[in-house]
Amino acid sequence: MTEHEFNESILPLAQHIYDFAANLTGNRTDAADITQDVLFKLWNSRNELSKIKNLRAWALKITRNLYYDTVKKYKPLYNEAQMFLHEQGASDLMTTIDNQETAALVRQIIETLPDTQREVILLREVEELEYDEIAQITGLGLNNIRTILSRARSRVKELLVKKYKISKYD
Amino acid sequence: MEKTEEIIKRYYRGETSIEEEKFLRAQYRSGHLKEDPFLSLSYPSLPLPSELNEKIRQAIRQQKKCALRRIYITVGSIAAIAILLLSLKGIFPAYKGKTLQLSDNMKRERFEDALRVIGNVLEKPAPSQEKVLYEDKNLIIAIE
Numbered sequence: 001m002t003e004h005e006f007n008e009s010i011l012p013l014a015q016h017i018y019d020f021a022a023n024l025t026g027n028r029t030d031a032a033d034i035t036q037d038v039l040f041k042l043w044n045s046r047n048e049l050s051k052i053k054n055l056r057a058w059a060l061k062i063t064r065n066l067y068y069d070t071v072k073k074y075k076p077l078y079n080e081a082q083m084f085l086h087e088q089g090a091s092d093l094m095t096t097i098d099n100q101e102t103a104a105l106v107r108q109i110i111e112t113l114p115d116t117q118r119e120v121i122l123l124r125e126v127e128e129l130e131y132d133e134i135a136q137i138t139g140l141g142l143n144n145i146r147t148i149l150s151r152a153r154s155r156v157k158e159l160l161v162k163k164y165k166i167s168k169y170d
Numbered sequence: 171m172e173k174t175e176e177i178i179k180r181y182y183r184g185e186t187s188i189e190e191e192k193f194l195r196a197q198y199r200s201g202h203l204k205e206d207p208f209l210s211l212s213y214p215s216l217p218l219p220s221e222l223n224e225k226i227r228q229a230i231r232q233q234k235k236c237a238l239r240r241i242y243i244t245v246g247s248i249a250a251i252a253i254l255l256l257s258l259k260g261i262f263p264a265y266k267g268k269t270l271q272l273s274d275n276m277k278r279e280r281f282e283d284a285l286r287v288i289g290n291v292l293e294k295p296a297p298s299q300e301k302v303l304y305e306d307k308n309l310i311i312a313i314e
Contacts, residue, residue, distance in 0.1 A: 003230060011223055015215065022216050032219050039226045043233075102210040110211070126213045128188050146184035153182050153208055160207050 001046040010042050010049070013059045016127065020060055023122050024067045026111065034070075038062045054133060061137040064119060109156050117152035120145055178206060 001009075017038050022031035041062055042049065052058045110118055116138070123134045131142050140148070174197060180186050181194060198209035272280075304311040 003234075006230070007227070011226065014223060014226075015218055018218050018222075019213065019215055023213055028216065028219075031216075032222060035218075035222060036225060036229075040229065043226075043230055102207045103212045106208060106211045107213065121211075122213075125191075125211050128192075130188065148184075150182060150184035153184070157182070157206070157208050 001049060006043060006046055009055065010039065010046075010059075013042075013056055014039060016056055017059050017063050020063050020122065020127060021067065023126060024064070024119065030070075034063060034066050037066055041066075054136065057129065057133040057136050060123070060127065060129075064137055068115075105160070106156060109159050110152075113152055113155065116140075117148055117155070120148045121152045124149055174203070178203070 014035055018031055018035045021034040021038075022028055025031050025034070038059060042059060049055065049058075110121055113121070119138060120134060120140075123129045123137060129137070131145050134140070134145050135142055138145070174194070177186060177190050177194060181191065186194070194203065194206070195209050197203045198206060203209055300312045302310060302312040
């Protein structure tokens with residue numbers, strides 16, 4: 001693969017890689033570092049890329065692996081304990097809640113999920129990947145992915161409804 | 171509505187397709203499924219750092235330059251070793267072992283000596299002059 005071909009076919013994936021890395025790490029600086037590293041790896045293995053059918057899934061797999069290689073540096077933006085400390089603000093949240101704030105709240109809750117559930121949700125809900133693509137990236141089985149996704153979605157809904165007592169969502 | 175409820179049930183079981191999930195999110199955004207806040211989930215695409223792509227391109231060019239430099243150094247080293255070996259061969263010519271140079275007289279003398287030795291070997295020995303004093307099956311006493 002020439003440099004021109006790389007620029008045409010691989011560099012456009014940088015946005016997907018960056019978004020995924022930012023959602024995993026919660027940190028734009030680290031996401032930029034991971035994105036650079038992923039693109040370097042893709043450049044160094046450019047002669048084998050023609051054999052890969054789904055370059056986007058391959059790039060996201062490398063992103064995921066790089067994230068886990070440095071996962072000790074990262075911690076969730078929020079954990080449940082920290083969220084419960086903000087319970088007093090929950091009533092204010094109820095009165096001003098709208099779609100955008102709900103989305104932000106859902107994102108916060110997702111940050112507290114176990115790594116596997118979080119990455120499956122990100123790959124499905126944000127990247128809109130098929131189950132077999134998610135399987136290729138994570139190494140999980142198809143049935144396992146469905147189970148993890150089901151548990152993650154149910155858990156987020158449960159937390160929203162029960163912990164924050166958002167009655168209109170009962 | 172029944173169809174949507176069925177889709178939502180399958181959604182929380184992880185059994186929906188991407189198109190069905192997009193449909194549910196569209197329903198939520200239009201105000202029909204407020205009881206499912208999970209459908210509000212969205213991650214806006216973040217703007218790439220402006221210098222990121224340029225950094226990658228520069229790094230690729232730098233790597234290509236380093237690769238070329240390594241090739242030049244390798245070829246140069248091989249050429250230098252070859253030149254060194256050739257020049258050493260010129261300084262130290264091939265060793266020629268010493269050979270014996272015989273004059274014609276020496277050759278003739280050595281040839282005559284060889285013939286004499288061969289003759290001595292081939293010559294039958296002269297019968298010895300000896301007198302037998304005593305002889306039996308175990309012992310012979312003789313004097314020359």
